[in-house]
Amino acid sequence: xxxxxxxxxxxxxxxxxxxxVVNLGIGIPSLVPDFLDKNxxxxxxxxxxxxxxxxxxKAGADGNLSNAAGYPVTILPGASYFDSAIAFGMIRxxxxxxxILGALQVNEQGDxxxxxxxxxRVPGVGGAMELAYGxxxxxxxxxxxxxxxxxxxxxxxxxxxxxxxxxxxxxxxxAVFSVSDRLYLDELMxxxxxxxxxxxTEADFVINF
Numbered sequence: 001x002x003x004x005x006x007x008x009x010x011x012x013x014x015x016x017x018x019x020x021v022v023n024l025g026i027g028i029p030s031l032v033p034d035f036l037d038k039n040x041x042x043x044x045x046x047x048x049x050x051x052x053x054x055x056x057x058k059a060g061a062d063g064n065l066s067n068a069a070g071y072p073v074t075i076l077p078g079a080s081y082f083d084s085a086i087a088f089g090m091i092r093x094x095x096x097x098x099x100i101l102g103a104l105q106v107n108e109q110g111d112x113x114x115x116x117x118x119x120x121r122v123p124g125v126g127g128a129m130e131l132a133y134g135x136x137x138x139x140x141x142x143x144x145x146x147x148x149x150x151x152x153x154x155x156x157x158x159x160x161x162x163x164x165x166x167x168x169x170x171x172x173x174x175a176v177f178s179v180s181d182r183l184y185l186d187e188l189m190x191x192x193x194x195x196x197x198x199x200x201t202e203a204d205f206v207i208n209f
Contacts, residue, residue: 018040054076
Protein backbone atom coordinates (compact mmCIF):
# COMPACT_ATOMS: atom_id res chain seq x y z
CA UNK A 1 0.00 0.00 0.00
CA UNK A 2 2.82 2.46 0.75
CA UNK A 3 3.00 5.42 3.11
CA UNK A 4 0.07 7.65 4.10
CA UNK A 5 0.54 10.03 1.16
CA UNK A 6 0.53 7.15 -1.31
CA UNK A 7 -2.52 5.57 0.32
CA UNK A 8 -4.43 8.85 -0.02
CA UNK A 9 -3.36 9.28 -3.65
CA UNK A 10 -4.30 5.70 -4.46
CA UNK A 11 -7.81 6.21 -3.04
CA UNK A 12 -8.18 9.52 -4.86
CA UNK A 13 -7.33 7.85 -8.17
CA UNK A 14 -10.55 5.84 -7.87
CA UNK A 15 -12.54 9.07 -8.17
CA UNK A 16 -11.27 9.66 -11.70
CA UNK A 17 -13.38 8.21 -14.50
CA UNK A 18 -12.71 7.60 -18.17
CA UNK A 19 -12.83 10.72 -20.34
CA UNK A 20 -12.40 13.28 -17.55
CA VAL A 21 -10.29 16.44 -17.68
CA VAL A 22 -8.53 16.66 -14.31
CA ASN A 23 -6.33 19.27 -12.64
CA LEU A 24 -3.96 18.21 -9.87
CA GLY A 25 -2.51 20.43 -7.16
CA ILE A 26 0.99 20.11 -5.73
CA GLY A 27 1.91 17.68 -2.96
CA ILE A 28 -0.20 14.55 -2.52
CA PRO A 29 -2.38 15.24 -5.61
CA SER A 30 0.70 15.05 -7.84
CA LEU A 31 1.01 11.34 -6.90
CA VAL A 32 -2.46 10.43 -8.20
CA PRO A 33 -1.46 9.58 -11.82
CA ASP A 34 0.86 6.84 -10.52
CA PHE A 35 -2.20 4.92 -9.24
CA LEU A 36 -4.60 5.48 -12.11
CA ASP A 37 -6.16 2.41 -13.72
CA LYS A 38 -4.35 1.85 -17.02
CA ASN A 39 -7.70 1.33 -18.77
CA UNK A 40 -8.91 4.81 -17.78
CA UNK A 41 -8.23 7.49 -20.38
CA UNK A 42 -7.79 10.86 -18.66
CA UNK A 43 -6.40 14.24 -19.67
CA UNK A 44 -4.56 15.90 -16.79
CA UNK A 45 -4.39 19.69 -17.12
CA UNK A 46 -1.94 22.12 -15.51
CA UNK A 47 -2.13 25.90 -15.14
CA UNK A 48 1.22 26.38 -16.86
CA UNK A 49 -0.35 25.16 -20.11
CA UNK A 50 -0.29 21.37 -20.50
CA UNK A 51 -3.22 19.05 -21.24
CA UNK A 52 -2.51 15.32 -21.34
CA UNK A 53 0.13 14.65 -18.68
CA UNK A 54 1.08 11.07 -17.89
CA UNK A 55 2.76 9.34 -14.93
CA UNK A 56 5.86 10.66 -13.17
CA UNK A 57 8.97 9.89 -15.25
CA LYS A 58 11.28 7.24 -13.84
CA ALA A 59 14.56 8.63 -15.15
CA GLY A 60 16.01 10.86 -17.83
CA ALA A 61 13.23 13.44 -17.52
CA ASP A 62 12.98 16.38 -19.90
CA GLY A 63 13.70 19.39 -17.69
CA ASN A 64 11.57 21.62 -19.91
CA LEU A 65 8.44 19.47 -19.49
CA SER A 66 6.87 20.04 -16.08
CA ASN A 67 3.61 20.57 -14.23
CA ALA A 68 2.55 23.83 -12.57
CA ALA A 69 4.78 23.08 -9.57
CA GLY A 70 7.85 22.64 -11.76
CA TYR A 71 8.10 18.86 -11.30
CA PRO A 72 8.93 16.70 -14.35
CA VAL A 73 6.03 14.96 -16.10
CA THR A 74 5.49 12.69 -19.07
CA ILE A 75 2.90 13.29 -21.77
CA LEU A 76 0.38 10.99 -23.43
CA PRO A 77 -0.51 10.73 -27.14
CA GLY A 78 -2.81 13.62 -28.05
CA ALA A 79 -1.38 15.99 -25.44
CA SER A 80 -1.27 19.71 -26.18
CA TYR A 81 0.52 22.85 -25.00
CA PHE A 82 -0.83 26.40 -24.63
CA ASP A 83 -0.22 29.56 -22.64
CA SER A 84 -1.40 30.11 -19.06
CA ALA A 85 -4.18 32.47 -20.19
CA ILE A 86 -5.86 29.62 -22.06
CA ALA A 87 -5.18 27.26 -19.13
CA PHE A 88 -6.98 29.59 -16.72
CA GLY A 89 -9.73 30.22 -19.28
CA MET A 90 -10.43 26.47 -19.26
CA ILE A 91 -10.68 26.54 -15.47
CA ARG A 92 -12.89 29.63 -15.27
CA UNK A 93 -15.25 28.32 -17.97
CA UNK A 94 -15.73 25.10 -15.91
CA UNK A 95 -14.04 22.84 -18.45
CA UNK A 96 -12.29 20.94 -15.61
CA UNK A 97 -14.32 17.91 -14.49
CA UNK A 98 -12.37 17.31 -11.29
CA UNK A 99 -9.77 19.33 -9.41
CA ILE A 100 -7.78 17.49 -6.74
CA LEU A 101 -6.01 19.85 -4.36
CA GLY A 102 -4.01 19.51 -1.19
CA ALA A 103 -5.49 21.13 1.92
CA LEU A 104 -4.26 22.61 5.18
CA GLN A 105 -7.77 22.74 6.66
CA VAL A 106 -11.34 22.02 5.55
CA ASN A 107 -14.39 22.87 7.65
CA GLU A 108 -17.78 21.19 7.84
CA GLN A 109 -19.27 23.58 5.24
CA GLY A 110 -16.58 22.68 2.70
CA ASP A 111 -14.53 25.87 3.04
CA UNK A 112 -10.96 25.28 1.86
CA UNK A 113 -7.78 26.70 3.40
CA UNK A 114 -4.77 25.56 1.44
CA UNK A 115 -2.47 28.38 0.44
CA UNK A 116 -0.79 30.03 3.44
CA UNK A 117 0.13 29.59 7.08
CA UNK A 118 0.37 33.07 8.66
CA UNK A 119 3.98 34.07 9.21
CA UNK A 120 5.37 31.82 6.48
CA ARG A 121 6.49 33.23 3.15
CA VAL A 122 4.79 31.87 0.04
CA PRO A 123 4.78 33.15 -3.55
CA GLY A 124 0.98 33.57 -3.55
CA VAL A 125 -2.29 31.72 -3.88
CA GLY A 126 -1.49 30.60 -7.44
CA GLY A 127 -4.33 28.89 -9.27
CA ALA A 128 -5.93 27.38 -6.16
CA MET A 129 -8.68 30.00 -5.94
CA GLU A 130 -9.75 29.56 -9.58
CA LEU A 131 -9.59 25.77 -9.34
CA ALA A 132 -11.56 25.63 -6.10
CA TYR A 133 -14.28 27.84 -7.58
CA GLY A 134 -14.24 26.80 -11.24
CA UNK A 135 -13.91 23.00 -11.26
CA UNK A 136 -17.12 21.00 -11.51
CA UNK A 137 -15.97 18.81 -8.62
CA UNK A 138 -13.32 19.57 -5.98
CA UNK A 139 -11.61 16.86 -3.93
CA UNK A 140 -9.31 17.82 -1.04
CA UNK A 141 -6.46 15.51 0.00
CA UNK A 142 -4.55 15.75 3.28
CA UNK A 143 -3.10 13.90 6.23
CA UNK A 144 -5.92 13.81 8.80
CA UNK A 145 -4.05 15.61 11.61
CA UNK A 146 -1.17 18.01 12.08
CA UNK A 147 2.12 16.62 13.40
CA UNK A 148 1.11 17.79 16.88
CA UNK A 149 -2.22 15.92 16.65
CA UNK A 150 -4.53 18.86 15.90
CA UNK A 151 -7.38 17.95 13.52
CA UNK A 152 -7.37 19.44 10.04
CA UNK A 153 -11.11 18.85 9.51
CA UNK A 154 -12.52 21.59 11.69
CA UNK A 155 -15.70 23.44 12.64
CA UNK A 156 -14.24 26.74 11.46
CA UNK A 157 -11.00 27.29 9.58
CA UNK A 158 -8.38 29.24 11.52
CA UNK A 159 -6.20 29.68 8.43
CA UNK A 160 -6.95 32.12 5.58
CA UNK A 161 -9.69 30.78 3.31
CA UNK A 162 -8.91 29.98 -0.32
CA UNK A 163 -12.55 29.56 -1.41
CA UNK A 164 -15.80 29.11 0.51
CA UNK A 165 -18.18 26.12 0.24
CA UNK A 166 -16.20 24.49 -2.57
CA UNK A 167 -14.99 21.09 -1.33
CA UNK A 168 -17.21 18.16 -2.34
CA UNK A 169 -15.06 15.31 -1.00
CA UNK A 170 -12.23 14.97 1.54
CA UNK A 171 -9.81 12.05 1.45
CA UNK A 172 -7.37 11.57 4.33
CA UNK A 173 -5.25 8.72 5.61
CA UNK A 174 -8.10 7.88 8.03
CA ALA A 175 -11.31 8.34 6.10
CA VAL A 176 -13.31 9.59 3.13
CA PHE A 177 -15.91 12.33 3.67
CA SER A 178 -18.43 13.95 1.36
CA VAL A 179 -19.76 17.48 1.80
CA SER A 180 -23.26 18.54 0.74
CA ASP A 181 -25.78 19.96 3.20
CA ARG A 182 -23.36 18.85 5.91
CA LEU A 183 -20.32 16.61 6.43
CA TYR A 184 -20.75 12.86 5.90
CA LEU A 185 -18.33 10.06 6.77
CA ASP A 186 -18.60 7.73 3.78
CA GLU A 187 -15.69 5.34 4.23
CA LEU A 188 -12.95 4.29 6.63
CA MET A 189 -9.42 3.77 5.40
CA UNK A 190 -7.79 0.41 6.22
CA UNK A 191 -6.69 0.09 9.84
CA UNK A 192 -8.94 2.84 11.24
CA UNK A 193 -12.23 2.74 13.13
CA UNK A 194 -15.14 5.14 13.50
CA UNK A 195 -13.87 6.04 16.98
CA UNK A 196 -10.44 6.89 15.54
CA UNK A 197 -12.09 9.32 13.15
CA UNK A 198 -14.34 10.85 15.82
CA UNK A 199 -11.40 11.37 18.17
CA UNK A 200 -9.36 13.10 15.49
CA THR A 201 -12.01 15.24 13.78
CA GLU A 202 -13.16 18.55 15.23
CA ALA A 203 -16.08 19.03 12.82
CA ASP A 204 -19.42 17.32 13.35
CA PHE A 205 -20.29 14.63 10.80
CA VAL A 206 -22.93 12.02 10.02
CA ILE A 207 -21.92 8.37 9.50
CA ASN A 208 -23.06 7.40 6.02
CA PHE A 209 -22.42 3.64 5.84
